[in-house]
Amino acid sequence: MIALFTDFGLHGPYTGQMKAVLYEMAPDVPVIDLFADAPSGNPKSAAYLLAAYAAWFPLGTVFLSVVDPGVGGARPAIFVEADGRWYVGPGNGLFELVQRRARKTRSWDIAWKPQRLSASFHGRDLFAPVAALLARGERPAGRLRGDGSERRAEWPDELAEVVYVDHYGNAMTGMRAAALPADAKLVVAGRTLDRVRTFTDRPAGTAFWYENSNGLAEIAVNQGRADRDLGLSIGSAVEILTAA
């Protein structure tokens, strides 16, 4: 399975052109749109989101991951193996949390060369073909990375910020709920939020946080929109409040 994780949006030709390459090169591999609205031009927020969602997918999944504000510039183009899943995309920190949390991981510079490489669309011309090769069980030409320039050791293990706002206005943070004390409250925009198990535990209009279906601490308002009601967007800071 190939899962797409990009900031392309679903409109426009970008996702479609990548899929055309995938179908040409790996016609029998299903392609899944995971995120087309990953944090735009923001590999750091995207890295926490990708790590949380990738863990849910079966072993062998190839994540074609393009959040790449530096396309055409000096950032490396890489592929990564981490605990039996593959990742292809820019070496700008996007895979930092995936690699940090993996028991076993390696990364390669892409040495495979397309016939034609546009300056602005490496997703189509470089990353999609490499993802297709990996999904077919082949190993694209690559050089094992050693300099660690794709890593970001300075980023925290859990990011106390909003990293994504979904269709319902719910605000996902970059923190795994399991990493927080059971009685932790979250403080955002001057409001202190309790933890609940599910939306229907609180009256309509109440703000709270809960462990979302992929393990992230997520802020929501029952029958409301947390983004609008609390003024949240990607990058909004979150504070953790514990009893002790």
Place this chain on the structure above:
Amino acid sequence: MIALFTDFGLHGPYTGQMKAVLYEMAPDVPVIDLFADAPSGNPKSAAYLLAAYAAWFPLGTVFLSVVDPGVGGARPAIFVEADGRWYVGPGNGLFELVQRRARKTRSWDIAWKPQRLSASFHGRDLFAPVAALLARGERPAGRLRGDGSERRAEWPDELAEVVYVDHYGNAMTGMRAAALPADAKLVVAGRTLDRVRTFTDRPAGTAFWYENSNGLAEIAVNQGRADRDLGLSIGSAVEILTAA
């Protein structure tokens, strides 16, 4: 064929994660995005939309249908057979019109249990696997329903409200055009609208109603947007005016 009918939006990971389950469990079954923007958190409006669109699909189609504001609460999780098509989702009235209009229908509580059930994403953890089983021709574990708590006898046969606004600003009502007198006019927002056969029957800027391609009475403005020009949104009341 599995058709997706949800209020998830196309962005974000929700539809993609459901599709990943479907491809894993039923790899040979095509999956169609029918609506990802069904009326949000509004099973009543959604029920009229689903009934109109489902009737167009081939027998055997499985509708994975998630408009589920009560996820994680007390509403039942069900699957329904109606005139040779299958429906899986919450028992909150979403299938009321499908069942009411069917010559033959039965419904079951889902007894099949996933290995892990998140509190907030039954679409992925419960409804998608059940839809995949049905699409493979298997019968998931279930208990025939008897209490009728998934039904909504008090809802009208035709809903005189806007139930959906499309990309062009056209406003679909919950009424089938065939259920209206041939000379019926519709009154919305103080405007009385004639019936036309097609958009090009009226000058640019004119508001009218017509039978849309799935049989619903739909309000439109030629080369305009009915939602903006007439101030319509989901729930806007529609009055029927007949000559006699």
Place this chain on the structure above:
Amino acid sequence: MIALFTDFGLHGPYTGQMKAVLYEMAPDVPVIDLFADAPSGNPKSAAYLLAAYAAWFPLGTVFLSVVDPGVGGARPAIFVEADGRWYVGPGNGLFELVQRRARKTRSWDIAWKPQRLSASFHGRDLFAPVAALLARGERPAGRLRGDGSERRAEWPDELAEVVYVDHYGNAMTGMRAAALPADAKLVVAGRTLDRVRTFTDRPAGTAFWYENSNGLAEIAVNQGRADRDLGLSIGSAVEILTAA
């Protein structure tokens, strides 16, 4: 491969219903969403966009193309062969640039008749079945066109206007970069823009133009939005400035 080029938007049932027809009639043919947000109701702008993007696809691709403000009216319903690719849709000029740039092209009126033709959704009822037949290698019933009423000889070879604004706010023009002098500047909204090779060639906030990954001259702002920063939208005029 069937590529979809429409102004339907991705939301709502329209694309899904077309895909259901394609899967029923040509189950083994991959279907790619190329543009669902082609210039709305604007076959002229769409024609320049389609010609630029279609050229990238493999021979044999069928473009199911629906930008059709006159649906249900007098415009012809056609299919076109141009240099080994197929196009199906309304004969309203949408294929003018594809045909003009082709070494070899022919067009047919669709004579194939569906069992039921709705007045407002020829994409589903007429164009999708014809596209499926072509993708299966069959020739649908058709009459070779002779009157040229689907052509638009008065449209320029390169359209000096914005024809599309993408998810990032970049504004594509209807001009091929290869048709412009190497040192050409573009003037839009009172601003004179230099040509660059790639985004990272200029400081954040700078506006410029470049050859996009499909050969069109495209206006962008590094780490900004050209549409907002320069006030551009579909139809905005572009002036070409050359040194001498």
